[in-house]
Amino acid sequence: QVQPVESGGGSAQAGGSLRLTCVYSIYDVMNYCIGWFRQAPGKEREGVAALYTGSGNTYYADSVKGRFTVSRDNAENTLFLQMNSLKPEDTARYYCATVPETIGSGAYCYGRILGAKPDFNYYGQGTQVTVSS
DSSP states (O other), X not given: OEEEEEEOOEXXXXXXXXXXXEEEEOOSOOSOEEEEEEEOTTSOOEEEEEEETTTOOEEEOTTTTTTEXXXXXXXXXXXXXXXXXXXXXXXXXXXXXXXXXXXSOHHHHHHHHHSSSOOOSEEOOOEEEEEEO
16 A cells, blocks of 8 residues: 545635545455545645545545535546535645455444544645635
């Protein structure tokens, strides 16, 4: 397992859209957890979205629910984050996070990425998203 690689960040106007891509390397592991978090300057790290591969269930922070969609291309080990209706407060550096362990439930996946004490094994260098009003 290696560090994931993010791409697709950039600038957008409020109300616009961006799509982030993460290429990750997880092999020979069933039912693992992957997702995204973000961090803005001077702010705490914030979990954004998680996907539990055991069920395909997805989970979102309240701040992005209904606007962001996480999905994956299993064949290519690629994770996406489609971000619509962007707001200036979405401005942050976005990171792809992976938990390359077999885990037992989506609730546990939620906790590992979106919980009060995030705990993931690998994350990438991040990609910057800037939204102007």
